[in-house]
Structure formats: C-alpha cells, structure tokens
Amino acid sequence: MHRVLILSLIVLSLLVPASSALYIKEPDFYTGIASAGVKDVTNGLYGDVIFATDYGISVYTEDGTWYSLNPRHPGETAYGWLTPLDAMVSAIALDAEGCLWIGYPKGLQFGDEAGYQVIDDPVLLKNRNINSITRWGDEMWVATGRAGLLRYHDGNWTWYKPFGPEGLECYTVLSMAVDAASDALVIGSEKDGIQVLKNNSGVISFESVTYRGEPLRGISEVRVNPFGGVYLFNRTTVLQRTPDGEVVPVLDSGSLSAFPVYINDIAATPDGMLLVASTNGIYGWDGTNVTLHITSGDGIRSNAVKKLFLDAAERCWFVVPGNVGYIPLPAGLASLDLSAVSTQTTPEVPVTTAPPETPQETPAPEVTPGVTPGESQGALERVWASLGGRLGSVIGR
Numbered sequence: 001m002h003r004v005l006i007l008s009l010i011v012l013s014l015l016v017p018a019s020s021a022l023y024i025k026e027p028d029f030y031t032g033i034a035s036a037g038v039k040d041v042t043n044g045l046y047g048d049v050i051f052a053t054d055y056g057i058s059v060y061t062e063d064g065t066w067y068s069l070n071p072r073h074p075g076e077t078a079y080g081w082l083t084p085l086d087a088m089v090s091a092i093a094l095d096a097e098g099c100l101w102i103g104y105p106k107g108l109q110f111g112d113e114a115g116y117q118v119i120d121d122p123v124l125l126k127n128r129n130i131n132s133i134t135r136w137g138d139e140m141w142v143a144t145g146r147a148g149l150l151r152y153h154d155g156n157w158t159w160y161k162p163f164g165p166e167g168l169e170c171y172t173v174l175s176m177a178v179d180a181a182s183d184a185l186v187i188g189s190e191k192d193g194i195q196v197l198k199n200n201s202g203v204i205s206f207e208s209v210t211y212r213g214e215p216l217r218g219i220s221e222v223r224v225n226p227f228g229g230v231y232l233f234n235r236t237t238v239l240q241r242t243p244d245g246e247v248v249p250v251l252d253s254g255s256l257s258a259f260p261v262y263i264n265d266i267a268a269t270p271d272g273m274l275l276v277a278s279t280n281g282i283y284g285w286d287g288t289n290v291t292l293h294i295t296s297g298d299g300i301r302s303n304a305v306k307k308l309f310l311d312a313a314e315r316c317w318f319v320v321p322g323n324v325g326y327i328p329l330p331a332g333l334a335s336l337d338l339s340a341v342s343t344q345t346t347p348e349v350p351v352t353t354a355p356p357e358t359p360q361e362t363p364a365p366e367v368t369p370g371v372t373p374g375e376s377q378g379a380l381e382r383v384w385a386s387l388g389g390r391l392g393s394v395i396g397r
Helices: 002-015 338-343 373-395
Strands: 023-025 038-043 049-053 056-060 066-069 075-077 080-082 091-094 100-104 107-112 115-119 130-136 139-144 149-153 156-160 173-179 184-189 194-197 206-208 221-224 230-233 237-241 247-252 263-268 274-278 281-285 290-294 307-310 315-320 323-328
Touching (some): 038 307, 049 091, 049 100, 066 075, 100 139, 130 173, 184 221, 184 230, 221 263, 230 263, 237 263
Antiparallel strands (some): 038 049, 100 107, 130 139, 221 230, 230 237, 274 281
C-alpha cells in the first residue's frame, strides 16, 4: 500500500501543481524554513505563509520559494525592511492594516508607516515575554508572560492585569482566538481555565467559561472553528464552545485510537473535518468517526506531529521533529455534522488535566489497535482515490 502511495505522490508531483501533493522540507536557512522549531504561523497578505521559529522568521511565498530573517540576517520583506529583535520568535500576527506584529521572549516589534517599532519597556509590557498575539477587529491583543493581557487600539495601550477589576482570572495567557460568529475573544490560560470577553467596547468584563456548571479547568489551548465558535483542547480532550456560549464535547484521545495517543494540536478544515495532530500521526475526525489517519509510512517522516496550520490556499501544514511540510486538503470527504456534535450521545467526554508531557521525539508505534488493517487502508484509499481521479484527468488531456 505504501509503495502505491509513494508512487502516486511522485507521479502527481510531476503532473499537477506543487500544492496538490505532499510537500516536506528539512530546515535550511537559505533555501527553506529556518528551523523546524515552529512557534506560530499566520497567513500573509500576498498568498504567503509566515512562520515564527526558534531561529528567526521564515516566509513561504506564493510562488513556492522561501526566505528567512533573524538578527544576523535582516532583509527586505513584503512588509518592509525587517531586523528581528531575536532569533527566537514566539508569536506572529497581522493587524487590520496588514502590518506585521512579532513577539519575542524579550519584547514586541510591529510595523507602521515609519518602519518597525520596538516595545521592550517592562513598564509598558509588564512582562517582556510575549506568549501570543491576536487581532480582534482593529485591535491587537498581546499576552505577556505572567502579566495578563495588553490591548492596542488607535495608538493607545490598555493593561488588563491578572485578577484585576475587569475579571481576568488568570496570570499566564497561552492562546487566544476570536469567535467571529459571536464577536467574542476566547482566552486559554496556563492553569486557570478558559476566559471569554464578549464585548470590547464600553465596560470590559471577562467571564470564566463553564462546563457542566463548573469552571473549565485543565484546558489551555483555543483554536478557531470556521463554522462559528471555537475549539478548546488539551492533551486528551477536545471540546467546542458554540457561539451561544454552550460547551459541548467533540472527542477524546480514546475516540482516535485504542492505543494511547496524546493530542498536540488541531485544525478545522473548510469542509468540516477536524484534523488532529497527535503522537501517532494526523487523524481526521468527521464528527462521529476517524475517516483519515496519516502516519510516517505515508511520507510525513514521523508520527510525532507537533503542530498543524491551514493556510489560505487550503494546505494543511504540519510540523514533525526535524521537518516541516504540508498536505493538500483531501477532497470529497464528508463534512462535519455540527448538529450531531452538539447532540451526540457518544462521549461523556471527561475533562481531565493534561498528563505530564511525554517526549514527542519518540514516535508512537505505527499501529492503531481497534482498527483493522482493512479499515486503515480504506481511509487512506478514499483520500488517495481523489488524487488518483485528478491524475487520470491530467493524463487524459
């Protein structure tokens, strides 16, 4: 089976555009991504994808080429001349004007008409370690170390301190996402659960997100759901906060495999599939079942998938130890039934505190007990049947 897949990839890479086949790249500062230590990713304005890594900023351009920058190698970008503050880049985002905002362990840098401004004053930042940056409308929200949140709007900064009068009941914000359907900012903290800000005008008041009548603890990561709401997850559990504020179960790690796996990241596709990066490859979840499972045997080099990101060209970027690449989103797969997710009776999904970190450099065995070889192959065959059909149409031209 794997030989057939590899042969298909080789043939497809010769006959169809590069974005239609598996792509994988080892780090090379001059011809590829600066490092596989990817900390954050964002879509650019010009069909590009911008990566924040532990060795600088790397840009994958619309024409499929790379360039990278760090303090020793500044340069011209589509967003102006840039000299990064540090090789370690922790967060990256674009503001409403298309200017680049860059977070580092020792400060913040952002572009404007005058060039790039540097903010490294601890009196303003409160903590110079930038954890996360998110745009909400025409505002930029910045999470700084253990010092809560900063908001930037029309040249003005506002600090929302931990356990202050606005109700931000956490110290360290690790992730943020905007629910476009309800126009709310959802915040994941290191130890103090999930917070939500439903209104960024007038009186600011953060609220704790609850699940089954209790504050939602043990969850720190937040991701956008393109159908509205946001996903909330940790190493063992995925939940969804709907636009009306209800928290519903989506899956737990046992839904993916009978063999123990841990969840590292998630990304929702435009056609409704939830992709899950795990210690045993990439799973595709359709709301009820696993319909896709991609492992190292399919070309992604390692089962320990650390990060996922869907770009504007509908490529799913993945990060594994020592490599970064993408897979084209498979066509023809069933869309996620959102109503089923909200009402399904399968999971009484337990919300558990994430277990101690397990070394991700050691891939899990490439087997999935509880799924027969025929079932596993069937999922892959459905994905590659789509590519095979496209190959046939190209050959027939």
